[in-house]
Amino acid sequence: xxxxxxxxxxxxxxxxxxxxxxxxxxxxxxxxxxxxxxxxxxxxxxxxxxxxxxxxxxxxxxxxxxxxxxxxxxxxxxxxxxxxxxxxxxxxxxxxxxxxxxxxxxxxxxxxxxxxxxxxxxxxxxxxxxxxxxxxxxxxxxxxxxxxxxxxxxxxxxxxxxxxxxxxxxxxxxxxxxxxxxxxxxxx
Amino acid sequence: xxxxxxxxxxxxxxxxxxxxxxxxxxxxxxxxxxxxxxxxxxxxxxxxxxxxxxxxxxxxxxxxxxxxxxxxxxxxxxxxxxxxxxxxxxxxxxxxxxxxxxxxxxxxxxxxxxxxxxxxxxxxxxxxxxxxxxxxxxxxxxxxxxxxxxxxxxxxxxxxxxxxxxxxxxxxxxxxxxxxxxxxxxxxxxxxxxxxxxxxxx
Ligand SMILES: Cc1ncc(C[n+]2csc(CCOP(=O)(O)OP(=O)(O)O)c2C)c(N)n1
Numbered sequence: 001x002x003x004x005x006x007x008x009x010x011x012x013x014x015x016x017x018x019x020x021x022x023x024x025x026x027x028x029x030x031x032x033x034x035x036x037x038x039x040x041x042x043x044x045x046x047x048x049x050x051x052x053x054x055x056x057x058x059x060x061x062x063x064x065x066x067x068x069x070x071x072x073x074x075x076x077x078x079x080x081x082x083x084x085x086x087x088x089x090x091x092x093x094x095x096x097x098x099x100x101x102x103x104x105x106x107x108x109x110x111x112x113x114x115x116x117x118x119x120x121x122x123x124x125x126x127x128x129x130x131x132x133x134x135x136x137x138x139x140x141x142x143x144x145x146x147x148x149x150x151x152x153x154x155x156x157x158x159x160x161x162x163x164x165x166x167x168x169x170x171x172x173x174x175x176x177x178x179x180x181x182x183x184x185x186x187x188x
Numbered sequence: 189x190x191x192x193x194x195x196x197x198x199x200x201x202x203x204x205x206x207x208x209x210x211x212x213x214x215x216x217x218x219x220x221x222x223x224x225x226x227x228x229x230x231x232x233x234x235x236x237x238x239x240x241x242x243x244x245x246x247x248x249x250x251x252x253x254x255x256x257x258x259x260x261x262x263x264x265x266x267x268x269x270x271x272x273x274x275x276x277x278x279x280x281x282x283x284x285x286x287x288x289x290x291x292x293x294x295x296x297x298x299x300x301x302x303x304x305x306x307x308x309x310x311x312x313x314x315x316x317x318x319x320x321x322x323x324x325x326x327x328x329x330x331x332x333x334x335x336x337x338x339x340x341x342x343x344x345x346x347x348x349x350x351x352x353x354x355x356x357x358x359x360x361x362x363x364x365x366x367x368x369x370x371x372x373x374x375x376x377x378x379x380x381x382x383x384x385x386x387x388x389x390x
Pocket of ligand 1: 097
């Protein structure tokens with residue numbers, strides 16, 4: 001499974017019986033009425049982004065910066081519409097300010113999916129260092145976060161975490177580990 | 189004040205006065221997002237409304253937050269007040285808004301050419317860049333300088349029924365905001381959600 005996910009899936013996988021990681025995430029978002037999806041892309045997220053764009057239930061679009069995307073979904077939530085932000089590890093590294101000055105103090109259930117670069121075969125030293133800043137930042141704000149490594153645990157963790165974020169009005173970061181997605185390996 | 193203000197041939201106005209003029213025009217529970225510092229201080233001073241949201245940090249995110257509100261409630265007009273220094277932090281947001289084209293979003297830039305609240309240092313854009321040209325170049329065709337107070341009010345009226353997002357830039361003086369927002373983020377957010385009809389009070 002894992003290695004095949006490094007390439008963009010040729011077939012949009014949207015059937016409810018779909019058991020790819022991105023199919024499960026898409027269905028879990030839909031089931032939880034999360035329809036606004038701004039993102040800054042990551043290679044690994046490509047099949048998810050593509051299938052979200054293809055599904056009219058979602059308003060999926062690129063933002064110029066991750067903190068901008070956080071602002072958008074925060075405003076949308078206050079207006080009664082749920083969203084989630086997709087990003088890679090380096091995108092998360094730009095977020096400490098907006099987490100600490102908007103999402104946390106205003107109690108906004110910010111839902112983040114972070115494709116984890118920088119570990120398990122990283123080829124770029126900068127990426128691996130950036131990755132090491134992520135969990136200390138999350139822990140310093142006592143933010144809920146889960147690193148998802150197994151396909152059979154994905155739906156449970158994602159679904160429960162989204163519901164917990166909404167009901168406790170607290171942000172959550174779901175970190176998509178290379179063991180789940182296949183990650184990105186050296187490609188020249 | 190800055191030399192660029194003269195060459196643009198716009199009157200130098202006042203943030204509190206402009207904000208009060210805007211608020212006086214709002215009759216349909218329009219949402220208003222006040223950016224960090226003076227923009228939300230003057231929004232507060234103009235008179236609290238349940239549809240006002242005050243930012244206590246996250247410099248540069250007034251337009252993105254307003255965009256989110258506008259996408260969630262397409263039938264409601266949503267205004268955002270942002271300082272020129274704050275906008276410079278998040279110029280990419282202009283293109284995101286241009287791409288999504290929410291017609292109910294109205295962006296107001298309070299341009300004093302300085303970071304007033306941190307000691308009135310000039311921004312890097314002061315005297316060299318033009319906010320309206322940047323916005324137009326970012327894809328927001330419906331962008332204009334307000335020539336004076338009456339022109340500002342006319343531009344707001346136009347924006348109320350526009351079919352695309354609007355940006356209004358206002359040359360302002362170097363005065364600080366006249367009020368101080370009560371810094372209670374949870375209450376601010378909760379009351380805003382009541383004001384938008386998303387929630388009932390406990
Ligand atoms: C990321 C970040 N950098 C710096 C600051 C400090 N800061 C707070 S308000 C401000 C200036 C805002 O300038 P502008 O938006 O032009 O509004 P004005 O003060 O001129 O009314 C600065 C630099 C901050 N809060 N966040």
